[in-house]
Amino acid sequence: MDYAIEARDLRKTYPGDVRALDGLDFAVEPGTVFGLLGPNGAGKSTTVKILTTLTLADAGTATVAGHDVVRDPDAVRRAIGVVAQKAGVDREATGRENLRLQGQVYGMRGRALEQRIDELLERFGLTEAADLIGRTYSGGMQRRLDIAMALVHRPSVLFLDEPTTGLDPEVRADMWREIERLSSDHGITVLLTTHYLEEADRLAKQLAIVDRGTVVARGTPEELKGDLHGDAVVVELERAYNGEVTRALDRVDGLREISVEGTALRARSDDGARAVPHVLQALEAGGVQVTSVTVARPSLDDVYLRHAGRTFDAAEHETETKQMEENR
């Protein structure tokens, strides 16, 4: 099978001994949305920079649309569209002028280019704002222009690096619909990086979870969640208890991975709803007071916790603290 993107054992260390990638591997089937999910600082953006020829890996190989990113960067550049984290819109030019220059860079000219520009303006709802200066665009409009610019030359592979970061929820929902449309209507391969679990869950057909520069789990979102076998049962206790809780739950069948952290009791069960009455009964019998119970289908957060050994929030927090220390 020919993959649209293939990354093999990518390694990169930035000056100051910051290891961004530590043997990252993945492959993307043509015409699908592939998600790279991980907290900030996991190495997603570095991966995108290598695959889009912005930077070189220290070791490893990568091909995009069948071309090697090191040996034939210009062929890769012609085949890809990139929506980076920073919009990259020229704020002193109009939307139409931004699109025109972007097309000219790929050698597009004349009527064919103007038609393509009109088509994209229409599709991204920018026709009325087409001749306004970029500086006057809202965040959502800049994002849409940004994606339109990445599509001007009809790329076969599209990179979306954190496309919805900083957008408000409504605009984010619009963006999700647009991304879904790209792969289903146009057959474009999309590599999406995100640190929103929800986004990866909704958009990605295949997913690789990245942690500390390497892929810790891969599969469809359903497979990854299915691997966890069962629902999460979370019980909020009235106060912190010691051994009473686990002792009380010994008698409940089919309850696994029991953990207590402060007043939060977590456990896993094949059928969460059925387990709840038994859990409550056992806790009451053991003298433990309960304030609330929730049952949840496994989420990608649970998947992350399982493979990276910490919750997503904790990982994000860790990078932030590290960055603050570095900036000091």
Added chain:
Amino acid sequence: MSAALVYARDSRDQTVRHLRALWRQPWWIVVTLMQPIIWLLLFGALFEKVVEIPGFTSDNYLTFLAPGVVVMTALFASGWAGMPVIEDLERGVMDRFLVTPVRRGSLITGRLAQGAISMLIQSVIIVVLALIVGATFPGGVQGVLALFVLATLLGTIFGSLSIGMALIVRHEETLIAIVTGITLPLTFLSTAFMQKSLMPGWMRVVSDANPVNWAIEAGREAVSAGTDWAFVASRAGFLLALAIVCGAFATRAFRAYQKSV
């Protein structure tokens, strides 16, 4: 299409982009013209009596001053060439171009070409203004054209330096400090305001090695009566050589930036 044609096409497209951005900031044009007007009118009036100093060869200070003002304007305008480069870096515009097949060099030549074109326009305006307030250009049209070429060469030198420094320091405040710290001393260590024979000895020595002064002296020679064209050509040659060196520096700085991404 041949590589050279693609390069020329990309450079032109970038030049158009920058000229358009400039055209949309009328205040920028007004502000950059304010400075030469101040030089001409204020310094022209302030130093009017300089011509009476024994040994000063010109009898009209404005005629003496005008070529220097053209060169200084090119110097100051080109010094800021790196500022929009930093903005492009910060806003992600540079990276957007770098993931396309655009010829890398065109991202620099496009800016230099825009600088050269706006410098030419400013130079024409200054010469017209100087004529209105009473300066003369005995060397005629060809002398004035030579002055424009010299000013543009100097602008290309400092434009390349500014762009190269911008790609290295990537911080607007730092670039402002560097540009001001270089352009002002170079101006006052030249014969822009004072004839060479009346300058202190050490300053004369320094001014001989000052590219700003090469352009001013050669420009003044070109617009005067009975031009010594050999002298003009030699200074133009120095400036061209330095422009090539500075262009190479900007290119190196650009490669260093790409490596650091």
